[in-house]
Amino acid sequence: MSINYNKDRLTYYLENILKISSPTGYTNNINNYLKKELKDLKANFIETTKGALIVTIKGLDDSYQRTFSAHVDTLGAMVKEIKSNGTLALIPVGGYMMTAIDGENCTVETLDGSSYTGTVQTIKPSVHISGDEARELKRTPENMEVILDERVSSKSDTENLGINVGDFICLDTRTTFTEKGYIKSRYLDDKASVAVLLYTIELMINNDIKPAHTTNFFISNYEEVGHGAKASIPENTREFIAVDMGAPGPGQNSSEYAVCICAKDSSGPYDYNLRKTLIDVCVENNIDYKIDIYPYYGSDASAVLGAGWDVKAALIGPGVFASHAYERTHMDALIATLDLVIKYSLCK
Structure with missing residues (x-):
């Protein structure tokens, strides 16, 4: 399937999200913005007791579901x-x-x-x-x-x-978009990925894209303190893919210009077969990707596994330089992440 990605639309979401302060525990304002956008898209979503948002797009198979997550809470x-x-x-x-x-x-x-x-x-x-x-x-x-x-x-x-x-x-985020496609801001971890998922939802709804399996988008609001996705993930989830940042830097294989696929972080290795399938999708669709290991990193996929959910888990996301400081990424990394999420959702 050929899909045209509008960088201006992706930038629109990211700019708006970065303007709204949302440190962990203070996410009502950002949730209100997201709910407005989702209502405008006529998306099917719920809000959990803890404040996570879950968007569901019905697929060809409803019994075996996939859940992508991104977290809107920040430092x-x-x-x-x-x-x-x-x-x-x-x-x-x-x-x-x-x-x-x-x-x-x-x-x-x-x-x-x-x-x-x-x-x-x-x-x-x-x-x-x-x-x-x-x-x-x-x-x-x-x-x-x-x-x-x-x-x-x-x-x-x-x-x-x-x-x-x-x-x-x-x-203050000090957000800057440069003419050469660089994005500099605090909290690209993980608002860049939230923007990617929000635009993914828009593309699927407006283009009537039906995923192979019912696909959920879990917008977490307590990831930075470790328990974001420990509860309330959709019951039929069999694959949980955290869309968070990759971490380029000395000794790392990640890139600011690619989608990064994590083989292992501080919680241990992610599912081997799921990782291999994600890589295969990148190869088949000419999506620029990097594989990496993050020894001081945990994700919402780590939280899901730690809570005892019986799922296959993976971690992907755009490469973000200087994580947890004044961060930088490139639009190419966001587009590569977007492309992988959409193309993988079409895989049986």
């Missing part, structure tokens, strides 16, 4: 303490290097719906004041804080704004 932080000088101590949500957020702009979201901008800084942010102590200070949560863009100088000043312990801190 972020929460207010751990309001300090005596009005600044905010923070605690990370998800696993990242604190050096990756040093000097980043952010927004604090309060329970009453107010938003306050600020900047993540170290407790010794100026070399003119602290000299080598500033340069050598370890970037740990204890040594980082949020400086609010407000005239506050005491704990009570900040509390009077309505800011409290437990409020979410959303880091």
